[in-house]
Amino acid sequence: MPAAPAPTLAPRRTTRKIRVGSTFVGGDAPISVQSMTTTKTTDINGTLQQIAELTATGCDIVRVAVPSQDDADVLHIIAKKSQIPVIADIHFQPRYVFAAIDAGCAAVRVNPGNIKQFDDKVAEIAKAASDAGVSLRIGVNAGSLDKRLLAKYGSPTPEALVESALWEASLFEDVGFHDFKISVKHNDPVVMVRAYEMLSQQCDYPLHLGVTEAGPAFQGTIKSSVAFGALLSQGIGDTIRVSLSAPPAEEVKVGLKILESLNLRPRKLDIVSCPSCGRAQVDVYSLAEKVTKGLEGMQAPLRVAVMGCVVNGPGEAREADLGVASGNGKGQIFVKGEVVKTVPESEIVETLLVEARRIAAEMGEVGAPEVSVS
Numbered sequence: 001m002p003a004a005p006a007p008t009l010a011p012r013r014t015t016r017k018i019r020v021g022s023t024f025v026g027g028d029a030p031i032s033v034q035s036m037t038t039t040k041t042t043d044i045n046g047t048l049q050q051i052a053e054l055t056a057t058g059c060d061i062v063r064v065a066v067p068s069q070d071d072a073d074v075l076h077i078i079a080k081k082s083q084i085p086v087i088a089d090i091h092f093q094p095r096y097v098f099a100a101i102d103a104g105c106a107a108v109r110v111n112p113g114n115i116k117q118f119d120d121k122v123a124e125i126a127k128a129a130s131d132a133g134v135s136l137r138i139g140v141n142a143g144s145l146d147k148r149l150l151a152k153y154g155s156p157t158p159e160a161l162v163e164s165a166l167w168e169a170s171l172f173e174d175v176g177f178h179d180f181k182i183s184v185k186h187n188d189p190v191v192m193v194r195a196y197e198m199l200s201q202q203c204d205y206p207l208h209l210g211v212t213e214a215g216p217a218f219q220g221t222i223k224s225s226v227a228f229g230a231l232l233s234q235g236i237g238d239t240i241r242v243s244l245s246a247p248p249a250e251e252v253k254v255g256l257k258i259l260e261s262l263n264l265r266p267r268k269l270d271i272v273s274c275p276s277c278g279r280a281q282v283d284v285y286s287l288a289e290k291v292t293k294g295l296e297g298m299q300a301p302l303r304v305a306v307m308g309c310v311v312n313g314p315g316e317a318r319e320a321d322l323g324v325a326s327g328n329g330k331g332q333i334f335v336k337g338e339v340v341k342t343v344p345e346s347e348i349v350e351t352l353l354v355e356a357r358r359i360a361a362e363m364g365e366v367g368a369p370e371v372s373v374s
């Protein structure tokens with residue numbers, strides 16, 4: 001009998017489903033994880049190399065910046081050679097939107113606050129996109145909000161962000177085009193969450209979640225996790241992008257982990273390790289770090305418990321697929337709830353890694369990573 005799906009905090013909000021190249025966003029499509037390249041788009045090899053790294057990390061959709069004609073000119077190569085759908089990010093020039101559609105990009109992101117004469121071009125853009133089967137993202141950003149709305153609201157409030165997005169959406173609706181998703185990004189999670197909540201009540205377009213300019217890895221991870229968690233736990237959000245001042249693959253790892261934590265993606269490797277305390281009888285930090293590093297890349301949904309003493313250790317280790325409860329210079333190794341051996345502290349890491357690989361292979365993981373003990 002197949003296992004029941006893991007419970008989530010709320011049913012997904014019902015949204016339209018749009019195509020983004022070989023994948024879909026919205027409706028019953030899994031919530032996708034996006035990132036954006038940091039290379040110059042004209043550096044074709046560098047950009048494709050970064051896209052390959054993102055793909056290997058688990059990224060579903062990638063966005064590339066198109067600030068100039070030179071960037072627009074290379075899009076056809078990048079769109080053709082990328083393993084995942086490519087979205088062209090266009091801020092100022094409507095003509096690049098047409099170039100991106102012609103180049104075979106899966107979708108185009110437009111920023112209504114920035115794009116010049118955008119409103120006059122809506123019918124033409126809608127026709128070109130429709131003919132090519134390309135979708136759009138209406139990407140409203142607090143930092144570049146339409147000046148009319150900034151004047152009306154005084155600052156990029158949730159109401160201003162939503163009004164801007166719905167105004168642009170209405171222009172496309174007027175010409176019969178509905179294949180777009182919407183984002184209303186702000187760097188303050190409270191404003192951002194409120195904006196998406198309001199937007200979700202006023203339309204059924206798929207929503208692309210993002211806390212813009214979230215900051216360096218530590219701060220950005222927390223801000224994004226808090227904001228996305230607040231929305232995803234209400235069923236709001238169809239695709240996510242974590243913005244970090246860090247390599248884009250880190251954004252993808254955080255995004256995937258957020259979805260896994262809420263059972264919105266099947267869980268992969270999960271390390272359950274205690275925070276350590278005065279009762280710890282081993283160096284839990286170093287143990288957990290070595291096990292995490294040694295199992296990097298493992299795809300099997302293994303839960304590995306690394307516990308510092310015998311207070312909660314045996315309980316957690318027993319509940320996990322594999323675990324260790326440490327004490328008196330030794331580690332009791334648990335596999336599927338049973339103690340299989342007791343090893344000296346110096347052999348805990350190696351034993352866990354060997355057992356993890358064996359269990360992963362039993363779970364059907366092909367080419368489970370070689371264990372690395374350092």
Ligand code: SF4
Nearest residue numbers: 274276277280308309
């Ligand atoms: S498992 Fe033991 S060492 Fe770890 S936090 Fe709990 S009591 Fe402390």
